[in-house]
Amino acid sequence: MAIVRVTRRLHFAAAHRLGRADWDAARNAAVFGQCANPNWHGHNYELDVTVAGPVDPETGFVFDLKRLRELVEAEVIADVDHANLNLDVPWFSGVNPTTENLVVAIWRRIAAVLPAEVQLVRLQLWETPRNYVEYTGDQA
Amino acid sequence: MAIVRVTRRLHFAAAHRLGRADWDAARNAAVFGQCANPNWHGHNYELDVTVAGPVDPETGFVFDLKRLRELVEAEVIADVDHANLNLDVPWFSGVNPTTENLVVAIWRRIAAVLPAEVQLVRLQLWETPRNYVEYTGDQA
Amino acid sequence: MAIVRVTRRLHFAAAHRLGRADWDAARNAAVFGQCANPNWHGHNYELDVTVAGPVDPETGFVFDLKRLRELVEAEVIADVDHANLNLDVPWFSGVNPTTENLVVAIWRRIAAVLPAEVQLVRLQLWETPRNYVEYTGDQA
Amino acid sequence: MAIVRVTRRLHFAAAHRLGRADWDAARNAAVFGQCANPNWHGHNYELDVTVAGPVDPETGFVFDLKRLRELVEAEVIADVDHANLNLDVPWFSGVNPTTENLVVAIWRRIAAVLPAEVQLVRLQLWETPRNYVEYTGDQA
Amino acid sequence: MAIVRVTRRLHFAAAHRLGRADWDAARNAAVFGQCANPNWHGHNYELDVTVAGPVDPETGFVFDLKRLRELVEAEVIADVDHANLNLDVPWFSGVNPTTENLVVAIWRRIAAVLPAEVQLVRLQLWETPRNYVEYTGDQA
Amino acid sequence: MAIVRVTRRLHFAAAHRLGRADWDAARNAAVFGQCANPNWHGHNYELDVTVAGPVDPETGFVFDLKRLRELVEAEVIADVDHANLNLDVPWFSGVNPTTENLVVAIWRRIAAVLPAEVQLVRLQLWETPRNYVEYTGDQA
Numbered sequence: 105m106a107i108v109r110v111t112r113r114l115h116f117a118a119a120h121r122l123g124r125a126d127w128d129a130a131r132n133a134a135v136f137g138q139c140a141n142p143n144w145h146g147h148n149y150e151l152d153v154t155v156a157g158p159v160d161p162e163t164g165f166v167f168d169l170k171r172l173r174e175l176v177e178a179e180v181i182a183d184v185d186h187a188n189l190n191l192d193v194p195w196f197s198g199v200n201p202t203t204e205n206l207v208v209a210i211w212r213r214i215a216a217v218l219p220a221e222v223q224l225v226r227l228q229l230w231e232t233p234r235n236y237v238e239y240t241g242d243q244a
Numbered sequence: 245m246a247i248v249r250v251t252r253r254l255h256f257a258a259a260h261r262l263g264r265a266d267w268d269a270a271r272n273a274a275v276f277g278q279c280a281n282p283n284w285h286g287h288n289y290e291l292d293v294t295v296a297g298p299v300d301p302e303t304g305f306v307f308d309l310k311r312l313r314e315l316v317e318a319e320v321i322a323d324v325d326h327a328n329l330n331l332d333v334p335w336f337s338g339v340n341p342t343t344e345n346l347v348v349a350i351w352r353r354i355a356a357v358l359p360a361e362v363q364l365v366r367l368q369l370w371e372t373p374r375n376y377v378e379y380t381g382d383q384a
Numbered sequence: 385m386a387i388v389r390v391t392r393r394l395h396f397a398a399a400h401r402l403g404r405a406d407w408d409a410a411r412n413a414a415v416f417g418q419c420a421n422p423n424w425h426g427h428n429y430e431l432d433v434t435v436a437g438p439v440d441p442e443t444g445f446v447f448d449l450k451r452l453r454e455l456v457e458a459e460v461i462a463d464v465d466h467a468n469l470n471l472d473v474p475w476f477s478g479v480n481p482t483t484e485n486l487v488v489a490i491w492r493r494i495a496a497v498l499p500a501e502v503q504l505v506r507l508q509l510w511e512t513p514r515n516y517v518e519y520t521g522d523q524a
Numbered sequence: 525m526a527i528v529r530v531t532r533r534l535h536f537a538a539a540h541r542l543g544r545a546d547w548d549a550a551r552n553a554a555v556f557g558q559c560a561n562p563n564w565h566g567h568n569y570e571l572d573v574t575v576a577g578p579v580d581p582e583t584g585f586v587f588d589l590k591r592l593r594e595l596v597e598a599e600v601i602a603d604v605d606h607a608n609l610n611l612d613v614p615w616f617s618g619v620n621p622t623t624e625n626l627v628v629a630i631w632r633r634i635a636a637v638l639p640a641e642v643q644l645v646r647l648q649l650w651e652t653p654r655n656y657v658e659y660t661g662d663q664a
Numbered sequence: 665m666a667i668v669r670v671t672r673r674l675h676f677a678a679a680h681r682l683g684r685a686d687w688d689a690a691r692n693a694a695v696f697g698q699c700a701n702p703n704w705h706g707h708n709y710e711l712d713v714t715v716a717g718p719v720d721p722e723t724g725f726v727f728d729l730k731r732l733r734e735l736v737e738a739e740v741i742a743d744v745d746h747a748n749l750n751l752d753v754p755w756f757s758g759v760n761p762t763t764e765n766l767v768v769a770i771w772r773r774i775a776a777v778l779p780a781e782v783q784l785v786r787l788q789l790w791e792t793p794r795n796y797v798e799y800t801g802d803q804a
Numbered sequence: 805m806a807i808v809r810v811t812r813r814l815h816f817a818a819a820h821r822l823g824r825a826d827w828d829a830a831r832n833a834a835v836f837g838q839c840a841n842p843n844w845h846g847h848n849y850e851l852d853v854t855v856a857g858p859v860d861p862e863t864g865f866v867f868d869l870k871r872l873r874e875l876v877e878a879e880v881i882a883d884v885d886h887a888n889l890n891l892d893v894p895w896f897s898g899v900n901p902t903t904e905n906l907v908v909a910i911w912r913r914i915a916a917v918l919p920a921e922v923q924l925v926r927l928q929l930w931e932t933p934r935n936y937v938e939y940t941g942d943q944a
Contacts, residue, residue, distance in 0.1 A: 109657060204866055340444040344446050378434075513673075517668050527942040584899070705885075
């Protein structure tokens with residue numbers, strides 16, 4: 105059976121600011137530049153969720169994309185869309201909201217609820233049209 | 245002489261929340277929905293600035309695009325990029341930061357400094373990849 | 385009061401074939417080429433709906449985009465998405481489904497239900513990423 | 525010698541419907557939802573074909589992109605563009621036309637005719653701007 | 665009869681440099697900056713050609729897009745694609761190849777051959793993904 | 805610690821022509837087609853630079869994107885933007901400027917100066933919106 109990867113793109117808009125609570129404003133500004141603006145700024149994020157698995161010979165699907173969308177909307181988008189990543193997201197509380205930290209946290213949310221028949225193999229998270237991060241579950 | 249329109253696209257990322265200070269949270273939520281989240285949310289905005297004028301027979305330009313970019317960066321982008329539209333922008337203070345209100349305020353900023361040789365004819369402001377506003381200076 | 389244009393992009397996927405019932409297959413093929421394939425073909429359409437009006441000084445909105453989206457989804461998208469434009473759409477029955485004919489029919493649907501406070505000023509309908517039609521209500 | 529991957533994007537528009545001939549309409553609708561509409565729907569597909577190989581020191585090419593395009597147009601696009609994936613494609617006959625099944629069938633078509641000097645390493649098939657599948661030849 | 669606008673996007677890649685033969689290198693560099701590099705640079709141009717007219721009640725077309733594409737390819741693309749705008753294009757000879765001058769020259773080429781049943785109403789010429797010019801035939 | 809990939813997209817516009825100095829014009833035209841036009845042509849290139857590494861627990865960054873951008877601008881973009889790839893680039897001199905050869909040369913430039921804390925893992929170089937090459941450092 106062929107193993108195919110299937111990707112669904114989802115969208116959310118959120119505010120954030122980069123910085124550490126245990127650093128003062130000057131140090132946060134030195135390390136994080138404009139992104140440390142205490143009054144927040146924000147982005148339109150695009151999240152590409154990729155799962156892999158054998159093509160089910162009965163349905164021709166690896167995984168129903170509608171079900172994948174609903175699952176990611178319930179576990180991730182409902183919490184982060186039109187929200188503040190520093191203040192509003194219980195499962196991201198106390199974390200400096202870099203795109204790197206965010207993609208790893210989203211990975212854990214999705215991997216925890218994805219049925220065993222399919223495997224989460226890649227998240228691609230765009231912060232702007234010119235930069236994105238990818239995570240494939242690798243640990244050092 | 246041919247009259248040509250020239251457009252330059254610029255980018256900024258900002259936080260905001262919709263709402264009126266003289267309404268309570270419940271009324272703001274009823275009218276503005278998710279966009280009234282008190283903890284802010286944000287967007288990547290794209291701003292298309294269009295000027296029109298005769299093509300200068302000497303240079304073949306309507307207006308030097310580099311100069312247009314620098315002018316808009318100085319008058320607009322420097323103030324709104326990585327900023328909070330409700331809190332950080334002196335020339336937008338006390339205004340409910342809808343895309344409509346923002347595009348009109350940006351128009352006034354740019355029109356005030358554009359050299360007489362060229363005319364500001366359209367601003368197109370994208371809040372997300374699926375919605376935008378246009379302003380051409382019309383008043384009712 | 386400033387008059388601003390507000391645009392919302394919506395998406396649908398549909399099948400169609402070009403041709404006239406009163407022409408035979410050879411003539412339809414001669415005029416419409418590949419698009420007359422009797423077994424149908426299809427597209428992902430993007431529909432940009434633009435309304436114009438004064439910016440409401442109370443809300444800062446020309447028209448609530450969520451309401452605009454819901455209105456177009458109910459009047460248009462619900463009927464054409466994942467449908468056959470030749471067979472499935474009551475208000476487009478018996479019409480050769482060119483993009484030109486479709487944009488005019490969609491205009492009538494939206495204009496008929498749009499509240500008087502706002503004016504439908506432009507529809508832009510993309511059939512592929514390389515061609516689109518625009519309608520602004522003009523009649524010859 | 526450096527091993528480089530080279531990708532060419534091609535486009536086609538097609539109609540299809542999801543479902544199995546041995547299931548009744550109700551079961552097809554339950555599993556495939558809107559995609560089982562008996563009257564068909566359709567999409568603009570984008571197909572990214574990626575081949576890999578050493579950079580030829582004489583030409584600086586891995587593989588001539590014009591030749592790659594012509595090969596994919598002859599083997600795939602000529603059969604699926606402005607066609608019905610359920611009815612018109614001899615090498616896809618009797619297959620439920622999910623994007624997963626389609627990408628595997630296209631892989632076989634291209635792999636069978638690609639010269640030995642270059643290797644087919646990835647197909648990416650977009651069904652809409654928000655979902656795509658990838659196949660790299662893996663079998664379970 | 666409804667008057668509809670129909671747009672077809674075409675692509676070409678070309679080299680150019682900005683400057684005037686009667687100015688020395690220093691003056692050209694002062695006015696045109698990097699774009700005056702004597703060794704040339706180049707762009708992928710996108711050209712959106714828009715025609716308007718009544719929708720033909722017999723065909724449902726304003727103008728056959730295939731015919732429009734072929735006409736623009738013959739009159740414009742064949743001469744400018746993979747060419748040098750300063751050296752290779754007979755109908756653009758001796759003109760400083762700014763986007764403004766180019767769009768006006770292309771307008772004249774297309775307008776001269778377009779059948780009377782349809783009207784050329786707008787050209788949009790993208791030089792990069794962040795800047796474009798528009799021409800609608802206006803003269804000062 | 806999670807290993808994450810971080811990508812920054814950069815842009816440049818350049819002229820080039822394909823061909824070998826030791827081949828005559830007829831042979832270059834036969835092998836490279838339009839791309840061998842002696843008067844040059846050009847493109848808008850997009851370069852996606854991907855680095856990988858553990859997420860720094862102190863900053864939440866794999867690598868500061870601003871620093872990555874500045875590094876690539878200094879080592880690559882400053883030399884190739886608004887330049888002629890055949891004539892103007894010291895570190896690409898005498899190389900047939902195919903996209904394949906260019907991506908490998910750019911890899912060497914970036915890899916040579918990237919700090920040890922992060923690893924260059926992929927370059928993606930778009931020559932047009934419909935074709936790109938990828939290099940991941942592999943050698944045959």
